[in-house]
Amino acid sequence: MSDDDWSAPAVLLAVxxxxxxxxxSRLQVLLIERGIEPYQGALALxxxxxxxxxxxxxxxxxxxxxxxxxxxxxxxHLEQLGAYGTPGRDPRGRVVSVAYxxxxxxxxxxIAGTDASDAGWTPVEQALSGESLLAFDHGQIxxxxxxxxxxxxERSAIATAFCGPTFTISELQDVYEAVxxxxxxxxxxxxxxxxxxxxxxPAGPTRKTEGGRPARLFRPGPRTTxxxxxxxxxxxxxxETA
Numbered sequence: 001m002s003d004d005d006w007s008a009p010a011v012l013l014a015v016x017x018x019x020x021x022x023x024x025s026r027l028q029v030l031l032i033e034r035g036i037e038p039y040q041g042a043l044a045l046x047x048x049x050x051x052x053x054x055x056x057x058x059x060x061x062x063x064x065x066x067x068x069x070x071x072x073x074x075x076x077h078l079e080q081l082g083a084y085g086t087p088g089r090d091p092r093g094r095v096v097s098v099a100y101x102x103x104x105x106x107x108x109x110x111i112a113g114t115d116a117s118d119a120g121w122t123p124v125e126q127a128l129s130g131e132s133l134l135a136f137d138h139g140q141i142x143x144x145x146x147x148x149x150x151x152x153x154e155r156s157a158i159a160t161a162f163c164g165p166t167f168t169i170s171e172l173q174d175v176y177e178a179v180x181x182x183x184x185x186x187x188x189x190x191x192x193x194x195x196x197x198x199x200x201x202p203a204g205p206t207r208k209t210e211g212g213r214p215a216r217l218f219r220p221g222p223r224t225t226x227x228x229x230x231x232x233x234x235x236x237x238x239x240e241t242a
Contacts, residue, residue: 012095015061016047016138018081018145019071020103020179021121022162027149027178028121029142030110031134032068035117038091039135043127045142046116047097061100069119070111076104081145089137097136101145103152103179105162125181153179154229157199160220166203168215169193180232192230198223 019030031043046068050060057080062073078100085096110119124146126132128139153159159175160167173189193199198221206214 010094012049012090012093013057014047014049014090014095014097015057015064016045016084016097016099016141017061017065017078018045018099018101018142019065019069019076019107020101020124020145020149021105021107022175022178023121025174025178027124027146027181029124029127029145030069030071030107031120031122031127032110032112032116033118034135039133041117042133042135043122043138044135045099045138046119047099057098058100061098067113068116070113071107075107076102078102081141081148084137084141086137097141099141099145101148103149103158150180150232154232155226157220157224157226160200166207166217166219168207168217170215172200172218176230182233184233196223196226196228196230199226 017030021028021030030046032046034040034042034044046064048060048064048068050057051063055063058078061078065071065078066073079102081099081101083096083098085094087094089095089097107121110121112119124142127134127142128146134142153176159172159179162175163171169190170186172193173184173186176189177184200218201221203217203219205217207217208214
């Protein structure tokens with residue numbers, strides 16, 4: 001084919017957002033109910049097309065988050081998760097979507113807007129259970145986002161952000177169990193946490209637990225990356241504890 005015969009393919013560019021938070025000790029994801037076709041009435045990740053050729057991808061992601069869920073851009077940090085461009089993923093034509101991920105504590109109730117008829121937090125295991133149809137290929141994007149979030153807890157100190165200013169080892173363990181989706185042995189968890197210098201530091205007096213026993217209090221330490229990482233249990237261990 002000569003240069004004179006070539007024409008640029010018609011490709012639309014979109015952004016999709018995987019937003020996680022912890023609510024009621026469960027990892028939850030922000031989903032909207034689509035108010036327009038295609039997939040009207042189905043649950044989906046918030047997102048949409050770039051407004052114009054000059055709009056930056058991150059700008060579009062923040063705009064969609066504000067328009068579809070009413071979340072302010074200063075409430076969370078978005079990082080790029082990946083690009084999704086399988087032909088046929090969107091019935092409207094050839095659409096390539098760049099997905100962004102955020103995992104943040106204490107996010108408020110979302111407020112639906114624009115082409116979303118509803119928005120809310122949904123437990124991740126429920127969203128991936130197959131009970132409700134997720135629009136487009138959002139099930140795959142959500143699965144990839146979940147794996148990235150789990151990896152972040154292995155290698156960064158982000159878990160402490162989901163605790164209060166001071167917390168017990170048990171409360172920190174609750175965060176890991178919610179995100180990893182597996183129960184952890186308290187003694188092994190305590191040993192692993194204490195082996196990472198600067199991850200958490202003592203914070204003075206003790207706190208009584210539900211059983212009445214005093215528990216030591218900690219606060220986040222100066223370390224933001226974990227060496228060694230907080231490795232997740234193996235697949236075999238997960239099956240044994242299920």
